[in-house]
Amino acid sequence: MPLLPMSRVILKNFFSRPATRLYPFVVRPAFAESRGRIAIDYPQCIHCGACARRCPANAILVGKEPKSWRIDAFACVTCGLCVKVCPKKCLRMDNERPKSADFADKDSRVESHVTPPAPEAGGPNGA
Numbered sequence: 001m002p003l004l005p006m007s008r009v010i011l012k013n014f015f016s017r018p019a020t021r022l023y024p025f026v027v028r029p030a031f032a033e034s035r036g037r038i039a040i041d042y043p044q045c046i047h048c049g050a051c052a053r054r055c056p057a058n059a060i061l062v063g064k065e066p067k068s069w070r071i072d073a074f075a076c077v078t079c080g081l082c083v084k085v086c087p088k089k090c091l092r093m094d095n096e097r098p099k100s101a102d103f104a105d106k107d108s109r110v111e112s113h114v115t116p117p118a119p120e121a122g123g124p125n126g127a
């Protein structure tokens with residue numbers, strides 16, 4: 001006697017690999033070319049501000065005094081313009097995206113770098 005269609009499906013599913021992953025315990029790696037989070041090699045940054053001026057989402061803030069660079073990953077729309085215009089090539093787009101739960105935490109969605117001010121000339125033994 002032939003199996004009923006439903007029994008066939010149950011048996012097939014029973015012996016085959018699951019069609020879905022047990023997210024968030026099993027996470028599929030991001031595709032190599034996918035757009036993710038903007039990352040900076042901060043020591044190379046010259047604080048020219050080109051990235052901030054070009055950003056359509058106002059996600060980047062560049063400070064002159066003190067020298068600083070910061071990005072709000074929540075505001076970024078991953079267009080990649082900042083990476084393109086950076087004269088020092090110190091910006092890159094990682095393919096990993098932050099987890100959505102991270103966005104509730106301002107400290108994890110805002111990346112901030114500040115260069116400490118240079119010590120003033122003319123200390124106790126200075127000229």
Ligand code: SF4
Pocket residue numbers: 038051054055056057058059060071075076077078079080081082083
């Ligand atoms: S990728 Fe686009 S939106 Fe994101 S920080 Fe760069 S310029 Fe702004």
Ligand code: SF4
Pocket residue numbers: 040044045046047048049050051052062069085086087088089090091
């Ligand atoms: S464009 Fe590049 S060098 Fe200029 S401020 Fe942005 S990250 Fe720094």
